[in-house]
Amino acid sequence: MNKKWWFFILLLLPLLSLGCGYHFSPGGENIDQNIKTVFVENISNLTSEAGLENYIRNAFISEFRKGKRFDLAKSRKSADALLTGSINKYDITHLAYSKTDIAKKDRVNVSIEVALKNTRNGEVIWINRNFTWREDFTVDNNPNKTEINKKHAIKKLSTNVAEKVYRSIISGF
Numbered sequence: 555m556n557k558k559w560w561f562f563i564l565l566l567l568p569l570l571s572l573g574c575g576y577h578f579s580p581g582g583e584n585i586d587q588n589i590k591t592v593f594v595e596n597i598s599n600l601t602s603e604a605g606l607e608n609y610i611r612n613a614f615i616s617e618f619r620k621g622k623r624f625d626l627a628k629s630r631k632s633a634d635a636l637l638t639g640s641i642n643k644y645d646i647t648h649l650a651y652s653k654t655d656i657a658k659k660d661r662v663n664v665s666i667e668v669a670l671k672n673t674r675n676g677e678v679i680w681i682n683r684n685f686t687w688r689e690d691f692t693v694d695n696n697p698n699k700t701e702i703n704k705k706h707a708i709k710k711l712s713t714n715v716a717e718k719v720y721r722s723i724i725s726g727f
Contacts, residue, residue, distance in 0.1 A: 559633035562593055576613045584726035585623070585679055589672065592624045593633035597666075601644035609708055610641065610666065619722055635679060639668040642684075646704075649690060657693045662707050664688070680723045 566683045567606035596613045614637060618626050627633035643665035650659035669681040691707035 563672065565614035583705045585723075586672070589679070591627040591633050591636040592618055592626060592635045592637055592670070593630050593637070594618065594637045595630070597638075600640055600642050601643075603644045603708075606641055606644060606664070606708065609637070609712040610664075611714060613709075613712035614639075614719070616713075617720045621724070623724055630673075633673050636671050636673055637668065640670065641665050641666050644685075659690055660693050661688050662704065662711055664711060664715070668705040670723055680726075681690040682719070682722065685715065685719065687711055687718070689714070719721070 562681065574635055594611055596608040597614075609694065611631040617625065618624055618637075620631045624635075641664060643663070645663050645664060647661050648657040648659075649661050650657070652658050664695060665684055665686045667683045668682075668685055670679040689707040689711035692700075694703065
């Protein structure tokens with residue numbers, strides 16, 4: 555082959571790859587358009603961290619409010635779909651230590667199961683049985699400040715989990 559054909563082939567390959575048909579579905583087109591309202595159920599907390607379920611449920615509610623695809627239903631009965639979930643794992647691990655082996659940085663680790671289900675037929679629209687996330691926080695000499703830092707990390711973790719789950723539902727992943 556001469557140089558002219560190689561130039562043409564090299565120019566054509568990128569153009570062909572653009573038309574592969576793969577794309578994200580940012581508007582939730584992958585979900586039945588008759589599903590317009592979602593009710594966020596209470597989240598089950600199977601861990602020893604009291605109140606964690608409230609942070610995560612509130613973050614889901616906030617994320618669905620911000621999103622454009624669904625409206626929040628006022629009750630389970632009025633919803634087209636239910637978001638259900640359970641927190642299956644919660645732990646804290648040490649990340650960094652001082653020279654005297656005192657923890658200076660910790661990490662909150664959470665694993666949840668979350669699903670979106672059609673209320674009409676019980677069909678699972680989207681599920682992730684082991685969604686994990688983590689958030690780091692600073693350990694202070696003052697235990698009260700450490701507890702405040704931990705709560706901030708849990709709030710941030712909850713927001714990040716809700717954002718990631720919502721995007722995964724909308725995109726069909």
